[in-house]
Amino acid sequence: MAELRPARCGSSARLTAAFLCVFLLVFLRCASASRDVVHPGGSTQEDFLQQHSNSTEHRKAFPVLAFNYEHVRKPFEISLWILLALLMKLGFHIIPRVSHVVPESCLLIVVGLLVGGTIKAMEGAEAPVLDSKLFFLYLLPPIILDAGYFLPIRPFTENMGTILVFAVLGTLWNVFFMGGTMFAVCQIEGAGLGDVDLLSCLLFGSIISAVDPVAVLAVFEEIHINELLHILVFGESLLNDAVTVVLYHLFEEFSHEGSVSIGDALLGVVCFFVVSLGGIMVGFIYGILGAFTSRFTSHTRVIEPLFVFLYSYMAYLSAEVFHLSGIMSLIACGVIMRPYVEANISHKSYTTVKYFLKMWSSVSETLIFIFLGVSTVAGPHDWNWTFVIFTVFLCLVSRVLGVIGLTSIINKFRIVKLTKKDQFIVAYGGLRGAIAFSLGFVLTDSKMKHMFLTAIITVIFFTVFVQGMTIRPLVELLAVKKKKESKGSINEEIHTQFLDHLLTGIEDICGHYGHHHWKDKLNRFNKKYVKKCLIAGERSTEPQLISFYNKMELKQAMMLVESGNAAKLPTVASSVSMQNIQPREPPRRRVIPSVSKSREEEIRKILKANLQNTRQRLRSYSRHDLMIDPFEDNVSEVRLRKQRVAMERRMSHYLTVPANRQEAPPVRKVGFESEHQVFTYDDSESPGDRSVQTKPSSAAVRLLNESPQRPDQSDAEPKPKAQDDQEEQLKLSRCLSDPGPNQEEKES
Amino acid sequence: MGASQTRAANKYQDLTEKTGFSAEQIKNLHTRFQQLSGNEETISRESLENISALSNNPIRKQIIEAFFDKRNQHQNEVGTFQEISFEQFLMVMSHFQPPTLKTTEEEKEAMRKEKLRFLFNMHDTDNDGTITLEEYRKVVEELLSKSGAIGQEAAKAIADAAMLEVASTNVPHMAPDDFYEGITFEHFEQILKGLEMESRMHIRFLDVDTTTMRCGKSTS
Numbered sequence: 001m002a003e004l005r006p007a008r009c010g011s012s013a014r015l016t017a018a019f020l021c022v023f024l025l026v027f028l029r030c031a032s033a034s035r036d037v038v039h040p041g042g043s044t045q046e047d048f049l050q051q052h053s054n055s056t057e058h059r060k061a062f063p064v065l066a067f068n069y070e071h072v073r074k075p076f077e078i079s080l081w082i083l084l085a086l087l088m089k090l091g092f093h094i095i096p097r098v099s100h101v102v103p104e105s106c107l108l109i110v111v112g113l114l115v116g117g118t119i120k121a122m123e124g125a126e127a128p129v130l131d132s133k134l135f136f137l138y139l140l141p142p143i144i145l146d147a148g149y150f151l152p153i154r155p156f157t158e159n160m161g162t163i164l165v166f167a168v169l170g171t172l173w174n175v176f177f178m179g180g181t182m183f184a185v186c187q188i189e190g191a192g193l194g195d196v197d198l199l200s201c202l203l204f205g206s207i208i209s210a211v212d213p214v215a216v217l218a219v220f221e222e223i224h225i226n227e228l229l230h231i232l233v234f235g236e237s238l239l240n241d242a243v244t245v246v247l248y249h250l251f252e253e254f255s256h257e258g259s260v261s262i263g264d265a266l267l268g269v270v271c272f273f274v275v276s277l278g279g280i281m282v283g284f285i286y287g288i289l290g291a292f293t294s295r296f297t298s299h300t301r302v303i304e305p306l307f308v309f310l311y312s313y314m315a316y317l318s319a320e321v322f323h324l325s326g327i328m329s330l331i332a333c334g335v336i337m338r339p340y341v342e343a344n345i346s347h348k349s350y351t352t353v354k355y356f357l358k359m360w361s362s363v364s365e366t367l368i369f370i371f372l373g374v375s376t377v378a379g380p381h382d383w384n385w386t387f388v389i390f391t392v393f394l395c396l397v398s399r400v401l402g403v404i405g406l407t408s409i410i411n412k413f414r415i416v417k418l419t420k421k422d423q424f425i426v427a428y429g430g431l432r433g434a435i436a437f438s439l440g441f442v443l444t445d446s447k448m449k450h451m452f453l454t455a456i457i458t459v460i461f462f463t464v465f466v467q468g469m470t471i472r473p474l475v476e477l478l479a480v481k482k483k484k485e486s487k488g489s490i491n492e493e494i495h496t497q498f499l500d501h502l503l504t505g506i507e508d509i510c511g512h513y514g515h516h517h518w519k520d521k522l523n524r525f526n527k528k529y530v531k532k533c534l535i536a537g538e539r540s541t542e543p544q545l546i547s548f549y550n551k552m553e554l555k556q557a558m559m560l561v562e563s564g565n566a567a568k569l570p571t572v573a574s575s576v577s578m579q580n581i582q583p584r585e586p587p588r589r590r591v592i593p594s595v596s597k598s599r600e601e602e603i604r605k606i607l608k609a610n611l612q613n614t615r616q617r618l619r620s621y622s623r624h625d626l627m628i629d630p631f632e633d634n635v636s637e638v639r640l641r642k643q644r645v646a647m648e649r650r651m652s653h654y655l656t657v658p659a660n661r662q663e664a665p666p667v668r669k670v671g672f673e674s675e676h677q678v679f680t681y682d683d684s685e686s687p688g689d690r691s692v693q694t695k696p697s698s699a700a701v702r703l704l705n706e707s708p709q710r711p712d713q714s715d716a717e718p719k720p721k722a723q724d725d726q727e728e729q730l731k732l733s734r735c736l737s738d739p740g741p742n743q744e745e746k747e748s
Numbered sequence: 749m750g751a752s753q754t755r756a757a758n759k760y761q762d763l764t765e766k767t768g769f770s771a772e773q774i775k776n777l778h779t780r781f782q783q784l785s786g787n788e789e790t791i792s793r794e795s796l797e798n799i800s801a802l803s804n805n806p807i808r809k810q811i812i813e814a815f816f817d818k819r820n821q822h823q824n825e826v827g828t829f830q831e832i833s834f835e836q837f838l839m840v841m842s843h844f845q846p847p848t849l850k851t852t853e854e855e856k857e858a859m860r861k862e863k864l865r866f867l868f869n870m871h872d873t874d875n876d877g878t879i880t881l882e883e884y885r886k887v888v889e890e891l892l893s894k895s896g897a898i899g900q901e902a903a904k905a906i907a908d909a910a911m912l913e914v915a916s917t918n919v920p921h922m923a924p925d926d927f928y929e930g931i932t933f934e935h936f937e938q939i940l941k942g943l944e945m946e947s948r949m950h951i952r953f954l955d956v957d958t959t960t961m962r963c964g965k966s967t968s
Contacts, residue, residue, distance in 0.1 A: 415846040416947045484942060490910045491939045495867070497891055498807065499949060502870075505811040506844055507951050508801040511780045514952055517801070524804065543892055546902045549909065 081128070084115070085366040103468045105218040105369050109461070112373015120377055127378040130371040132438045136326075139364045140435070141316050143214055144327050145309075146361035147238065148334030149353075155231045162410050162418075163232060166426070167239035170402045171209055175247055177398040178391075179205030185390045196448060203251035204452050207440050208395060208459055210244040212433030213237040213327075215460075218365060219431060219468045226481040229422055233429040241327035242276035248439055249323065279325035283332025286315035290333065291340035291534040298536060304349035305356060308341060340534040343547070347554070347602065368434045375437070376457050382450035391455040392462050395432070403427040421478050428471060431463040432456075488555070493548045537598070550599050557603050763835060767842040773953040777841060781834050790831035806894045810870050810887075815840050819869045826875055846950035860946040861937070867949075868936050878930030881911050914939050 069076075088111045092099050098107070119127040156163070179202035186196040216237045220230055250268045290311035297304045312333045319329035342350060403426050411417045418426075440456045443449045475482075504516040542550075760774045769777070784799075785791040796802070796812045805811065816832060818825040821839050829836070843866045847856050871879045871887050879887075885907040892903050915928045918935040922928065931939075 411849070415950060415952070417849045419849075489913060489939070489942070490906065491913055492943055494888060494891065494906070494910055495940055495943060498867075498887070499943075501805055501807050501891070502811060502867075503844070503949070503951055505802055505805045505808065506841075508799055508805070509784075509796060509811075509815075510777070510841070510951065510953075511783065512952075516951070520804070543894075545888075545892060545906065549902065549906045552909075 077128075081370075082363060082367065085370050086363065088370070089362075089366050101469070103219050103222055103464075103472075105215065105365075106465050106468055108366055108369035109373040109376075109464065112370040112375075113377055114373075115370065116374035116377030119374070127374050128371065129378055130368070130375045130434065130437060130441065132442045135368070135371075135434060135438045136320070137317075139368050140214070141313060141326075141330060142357065142360035142364045143217065144238070144316075144330045145312050145334055146357040147213060147217060147234070148331035149308075149312075149338055149357060151331065151335060152227065152231065153335065155227050156235055159228065159231055159235070162414065163235035163239060165406055165410055166232065166236040166403075168243055170236065170406055171211075171240040171243040172247075173402045173405070174209035174395075174398050175202065175205045175243075177205075177401070178209055178394055179203075181394050181398075182387075182390065185386065185394075188386065197255075199251055199255040200448055203248070203255050203443075204455075206244060206247035206251055207436050207452070208391065208432065208456055209398075210240050210432070210435065211237040211430045212435050214365060214368060214435070215431035215433030215464055215468075216429060218369075219464075219471060220429065223472050223475050224483045225425065225475060226483055228416070229425050229429075229480070230483070232422075233426055238327060238331055242272060242279065242325040244435075244439075245323070245325050246272045246275050252443075275323070275325050276328055278322065279319045279328035280332045282319045282322075282324060283315045283329035283334075284336055286311045286318070286329075287333040287336030288534070290337040291344075294337075294341045294344040295534060295536040297345065301346045301349055304345045305352040308337065308353050309356070311337065340531070343531075343535045343542075372434055372437060372457075372460070375441075376461075379453060379457075380450050381454045382447065383454050384451050387451060388455045388458045392459055395459055395463075399430045400427045403430075421480055424478070425471075425475070425480055428467060428474065431467060432460050433464065434460075436460060488552055490549060490552060493545060497545055554599075554603060763838060766835075767838045768845055769838065769842065769953065774838065776953070777838060778834060781837055790833050791837070792831045804894075806892070807890050810890065813873075814866070814870050817869055819875065820866060841953075844949060844951050845953070847946050856946050860944075863945045863949045864937055864940060865933070867940075867945075868933055876930075878932050879936070880930040881907065884911055884931070 085108075088108065089104070092104060092107050116127055179198070182204060183196070183198045183201040186194065186201065211233070213234065216234055220233065246268060250264070250271070254264065290307055293307050293311070294304065297307065312330055315333040316326045316330045319326040345353070403423050407418050407423050407426075436456050437453075437460060440449070440453050443452065500516065500520070504520040507514045507516050760771045763769070763774055764771060767774075781791065784795045786795070793812055793816065796815065797808075802808050802811070813828070814820060815837065816829045818827045818829060820843070821836055832840075843863055845859075847859060851859070868879070869875075871883055873883060873886075885904060888907040888910070889900065889903040892900070911928075911931070914931050914935055915922070918938055919928065
């Protein structure tokens with residue numbers, strides 16, 4: 001059913017998109033043109049008064065409609081651009097075939113090229129260029145924050161050594177190799193490059209060598225490569241910022257002087273440590289502040305996400321003030337803040353943070369690529385065949401050599417060695433992007449700047465288009481391991497923890513302080529001191545396994561609630577239930593597996609909020625107050641009933657399938673059935689009724705009420721035993737759900 | 749110097765073949781063994797329990813038991829030792845070796861099985877070939893043993909949920925009357941397939957640098 005739609009949607013969407021584009025472009029033209037035009041009536045007070053005082057004879061009519069574009073020009077144009085970018089993005093995803101072959105970043109650059117070309121073709125229109133200030137202050141931080149906040153910590157720290165080697169040594173190698181060889185190229189007679197000195201070449205090298213996180217993210221996210229490679233390339237792109245910053249400033253300072261002394265070089269090394277460690281320090285401080293603040297937000301849940309965003313942004317800006325590495329500061333802030341903040345903030349705030357970060361980073365990324373395209377068309381270019389060709393070629397060569405060389409050193413220290421395939425992907429995935437462009441853009445104006453910019457743009461285009469497009473088929477061809485779908489298995493979590501402790505113990509027996517020993521020490525320190533300060537309430541002493549378990553329970557509850565609303569059942573994966581694993585015991589009151597009180601409250605609230613009786617409406621709604629609101633979207637009872645009918649029909653299919661089928665365990669655990677008790681058609685039916693029905697029509701409804709029922713139609717099962725079991729089953733499930741109205745008295 | 753090296757090499761030759769450690773690694777481990785045993789030939793449980801660093805470990809008892817478990821010696825015996833010799837110590841340690849670049853796929857498979865078997869033996873304390881619900885509950889309880897009261901309450905629920913997961917993954921359709929006896933080794937392998945044991949369950953046995961070993965002296 002889903003396949004038929006896009007065909008029709010595609011063509012109509014394309015038309016709509018095309019129409020919108022034309023419309024927007026026309027608007028842009030008018031917008032830019034109107035700047036030169038004096039505005040008609042109603043503009044300023046002075047004008048009006050003057051007219052009034054001068055010509056009292058012809059009184060001007062009260063302007064019913066006036067055109068004042070200057071007033072809103074800036075926000076209007078910004079919004080228009082963002083809207084255009086997002087519509088483009090929308091368009092790509094509706095057209096399915098293209099997005100499989102070509103990565104989104106390429107398409108966006110092409111759109112940028114088109115828009116830039118269109119603007120250039122119009123006389124008097126000024127294209128917005130990828131201003132460095134705009135890029136570094138507004139477009140880049142959301143992407144980095146999104147990456148840093150959701151950075152998978154375990155693989156990152158496990159591979160930290162490798163990542164650092166690639167980031168620092170790899171970038172250094174690239175810079176000096178590129179700089180040196182480009183200088184050699186410039187010495188070639190007849191290329192017209194004689195006036196490019198060594199320092200300028202090194203400066204150019206430092207701009208072009210760094211792997212770009214935005215481009216890497218954009219391409220790697222679509223190919224779903226395995227976690228190790230993803231974190232290696234991505235981690236490298238994040239951590240090489242410090243090296244880039246230092247080298248760039250170093251060479252830029254001294255390209256004016258003309259030479260670099262040894263003292264300056266040593267200062268450069270010191271500067272590197274200051275920049276990177278300082279950046280991390282700044283991020284760390286803001287992260288702790290953010291975590292501490294979130295401890296007290298339990299009464300003002302609405303503004304919780306803002307704290308996360310603002311503290312992180314401040315960390316970035318503060319680092320930039322001192323010319324420290326803003327990217328590393330942002331990453332450090334996000335990483336430090338996350339575990340504590342997530343333990344403190346509400347579920348809704350967590351979702352908000354997640355979605356806002358994804359949203360902003362998506363918009364930023366789109367805008368960056370479009371602007372890159374526009375700037376390409378707009379910028380003054382100076383094309384020099386030799387320079388450009390050699391740049392592209394040498395970039396590739398230096399990357400490959402660097403990766404191979406470093407891997408041979410790294411593999412001596414790694415347990416899980418990097419194979420040739422891995423090395424190839426790491427080398428091939430070294431994409432350059434907008435950071436290089438922006439750094440080149442702020443160079444002081446000179447003939448060389450234009451040449452550099454052209455070369456930079458060519459390299460960016462080459463890596464994004466050629467490498468970006470071919471990496472997917474290459475990954476398929478080389479059969480590189482893909483990302484495994486992890487479904488959050490509690491067994492894996494138990495055994496991960498078990499393994500951690502086991503390996504720490506073995507290390508202690510062996511008597512050597514290995515990774516596990518220090519990790520264990522850090523964890524204990526964290527648990528003993530840090531968590532108590534930064535996490536509110538009883539969550540501070542919650543062990544990790546329990547939080548994981550609770551998180552999974554919450555997730556299952558949410559999933560059921562959502563599927564309940566949309567009248568779609570989760571696929572019945574298996575018919576195994578609690579009674580299959582509990583050893584047979586004489587029926588006695590079993591201890592209800594319980595979660596802590598506050599957790600239960602939270603889960604209960606969520607279920608209540610979403611499956612609540614529609615009669616209960618909000619009494620008051622203040623703009624600054626988010627109450628636990630039932631059904632804000634006014635679902636009418638009719639619609640609800642229709643949903644229920646559909647749901648019951650489906651459930652009855654499952655339940656009346658012969659003999660051995662029972663409901664899926666997750667359904668049982670969350671007490672889905674008892675929710676139905678609230679919604680049943682026949683309100684007169686008492687929840688205590690448990691008799692086995694064989695009539696097909698009412699079987700569906702009844703079976704719903706008595707869901708942990710053996711659909712054993714042949715035997716007259718010993719009723720008391722059946723009842724007992726069901727009671728126990730319901731009790732088992734009720735700990736997490738809203739108890740039916742009658743049962744509550746019975747229970748207590 | 750050279751003579752003692754060759755003597756050491758000969759002494760460890762058969763151990764190298766049996767356990768797969770290099771001579772250097774065996775030497776380091778032997779030094780450690782001497783430390784733990786007080787220069788005796790064997791170590792007992794007390795010697796391991798005296799390691800102060802282990803006191804913070806929630807599964808300390810299980811780890812120590814694993815050393816004295818006959819099943820980990822690959823001799824098809826069952827039961828426990830009272831004391832173990834250096835060779836037996838090495839056999840247990842050999843479960844924690846990492847794969848090298850030269851390890852083939854079959855060898856990796858065998859390695860993974862062996863490591864999983866080690867873990868399985870740690871859980872299956874009564875050696876009946878399955879991990880029952882009681883045994884699994886005990887495992888989770890021990891893991892959470894350092895977390896006080898919160899841990900104890902939730903341990904049961906977590907163990908039940910985990911057991912349920914194993915059962916649903918491996919035997920999807922069970923009649924309501926069926927009883928899932930316990931996790932067999934095959935099911936155990938299945939459920940931990942995603943963890944890539946051969947790469948994760950290892951520690952670094954330093955080859956040449958023994959300075960870190962010396963630091964270890966102060967801990968015991």
